[in-house]
Amino acid sequence: MAGFIAMAVVLGSMLVGPAAPASAAPVTFTNPLAEQRADPHIYRHTDGYYYFTATVPEYDRIVLRRATTLQGLATAAEQVIWRKHGTGEMGAHIWAPEIHFIDGRWYVYFAAGRAEDVWAIRPYVLESSAANPLDGPWVERGQLQPARSSFSLDATTFVHDGQRYLAWAEYAGSNSNIYLARAVNPWTYAGTPTLIATPTYAWETRGYRVNEGPAVLIRNGRIFLTYSASATDASYAVGLLTASADSDLLNPASWSKSATPVLASDSRTGQWGPGHNSFTVAEDGSDVIVYHSRNYERYLGNGYDPLSDPNRRTRIQRVYWNADGTPNFGVPVPDGVTPVRxxxxxxxxxxxxxxxxxxxxxxxxxxxxxxxxxxxxxxxxxxxxxxxxxxxxxxxxxxxxxxxxxxxxxxxxxxxxxxxxxxxxxxxxxxxxxxxxxxxxxxxxxxxxxxxxxxxxxxxxxxxxxxxxxx
Missing domain, CATH: 2.80.10.50 (Trefoil (Acidic Fibroblast Growth Factor, subunit A))
Structure with missing residues (x-):
């Protein structure tokens, strides 16, 4: 346990600690980074590589690629590291994988349904001790433990003040909410999970009442937790929760929710339904948001099912910082080379x-x-x-x-x-x-x-x- 926490502090700080100052010539990117890759997650490791995984439109496997630059991920070879089961658990709807390096091992968090009940979706964990996670092998650690009893997905993890946390989304009543718990190890949490977000605003309840896809960025004495809301069509948008770094993160009162989305569809830039983001750090030390969107507007209705639409694309752009220390995501920028100021x-x-x-x-x-x-x-x-x-x-x-x-x-x-x-x-x-x-x-x-x-x-x-x- 002590080794787990010590290594978690070091590796977690690499992901969410203070960013290095940006250089005079910032790194730019060309969007989209990857076609037909939703729910993207990019991890920058100490070996000099960026590791990229995302949901594939067939919902049947987990893929991984790596490159020494963020833009290099666009053309990097992609490796299948795991496939769904033919029967039983982990047999359908393989969604939203994330890759993390914890205590000297690689972990992939993902959601999956049962082959015989595709909507019995729960969070699962894979583990690998390989130096290069594309090589594997991968061990199935099974469901996040203690196992959840209802529809739950989008597990993520972060370290703050020497403690690792697990966060995920879970269906309760008519809502998909976000929960937070202390981690015992990468696939086990302790105590009763804390409900920290539930959809209440109109922009969180379009099509469905949804808060999901938590992602954490720690800067300027605060914990910033983004999440995605509403149906996964053009209604989808990114919201923001904020807690003080010295607060009790398991106290719901520590978290405040922004009343408006921080990233949403933009007809002028031609991006629709931005969401399910992660964060990484660019080669120049600047913070980067990684997310998906479509380049056309479609809403629920007239038989349109966004989960059957494969054209969510992985995109990246720089995160800027307001004078008060809060993040400014701007708008989902147009396709092509990212802008500068x-x-x-x-x-x-x-x-x-x-x-x-x-x-x-x-x-x-x-x-x-x-x-x-x-x-x-x-x-x-x-x-x-x-x-x-x-x-x-x-x-x-x-x-x-x-x-x-x-x-x-x-x-x-x-x-x-x-x-x-x-x-x-x-x-x-x-x-x-x-x-x-x-x-x-x-x-x-x-x-x-x-x-x-x-x-x-x-x-x-x-x-x-x-x-x-x-x-």
Missing amino acids: LRAHDLPDQYLRHWEFRVRLEPNVANLADSQFRIVAGLADPAAISLESTNYPGYYLRHRDHQLWVQRNDGSDLFRQDATFVRRPGLADPAKVSLESVNFPGQYLRHRDGLAYLEAVSDAAGRAAATFALD
């Missing part, structure tokens, strides 16, 4: 953002997507760059009468030139960037009096105002 060199707590389409500089941008831009090949010169708005795809940062705006590409030569910039080493810091106009050489994007302009810069203050860190 431009942080002022001389005002490092302030970012370029659009407000009523005028580009300005502001701190604490609560509507995160207003400050996110996707760097793409220049509209007027593919060797240069253009910056596409995240929450208004097809709109680009462009200068007009030497003011900076975010506007829709009208296809004209003038627009393409106004929206194209040459990326230069930062005028005030070569490790950062400055953006020079292609049609007004020598003039740079800069901020002045809280607004963004295109101007020539000649003094130190101007060079500083025309220099930005990518964040």
Whole structure:
């Protein structure tokens, strides 16, 4: 037991401890990371590999892949590490696998029904002592113990303050709720589980009354537990529970629930039903949310069954942090390369953002997507760059009468030139960037009096105002 707890502290802190500062050139990703892979879970291990598992649409097996980078998981070879039983327990609906490394061994948590009763779903655990979990072999530890007596799934685990916890979702009455318990070992919990979340808000009860898919991120003196709510169609959304790091996590009063979802369908970015997330850390030390969504809108009705729809896709994007230490997930970003923010060199707590389409500089941008831009090949010169708005795809940062705006590409030569910039080493810091106009050489994007302009810069203050860190 002592060895289990000691190793859990070390390995758990790797997953959910303080993140390293992000570098000046953040890692970007291309979405989707994987087609037809739902309920994704990515674990970053000390061996230098990321391990990725997810639900397959046939619901009949557990797959695993690994790569030394997050983006590398997109093309990594996939290995089947376990298949469902032909009869009895673990014989149907193989859902939501998670992989964890605990006390020197690998563990996979997953949900499964009985072959003869596919809705008798419970959480199960596999164990492997292999150095490379793709090689196996895997031992079946059976149901989470003590065994649950009702529909239950989505088991996860985390360590806080030297104690490992197990969390899962379970049906009770007309609701799917989230429960938390202290772990004795990776497949056994002690005492009576604590109910910490039940669906109460309208956005949690669309189609079904659901709180499920818990995932934990520990930062800034708080425990953040995300969960997914409502039916698994376009209604699906991510909610947030928060507890103080010094509170009793098994006291329901320690947890507060955000009144609105923190990640939801977005018609502008073309992402529907984001949910069932996990967290990992990117190569640059930044926090990353891993989740699935569909790229089309479908709701229950007219015979539509989301569980028969295979097209949930694994996606990843950076987690940002508000000034008060809470996470900001923004919107599910459009497919393609993930966006960045431009942080002022001389005002490092302030970012370029659009407000009523005028580009300005502001701190604490609560509507995160207003400050996110996707760097793409220049509209007027593919060797240069253009910056596409995240929450208004097809709109680009462009200068007009030497003011900076975010506007829709009208296809004209003038627009393409106004929206194209040459990326230069930062005028005030070569490790950062400055953006020079292609049609007004020598003039740079800069901020002045809280607004963004295109101007020539000649003094130190101007060079500083025309220099930005990518964040």
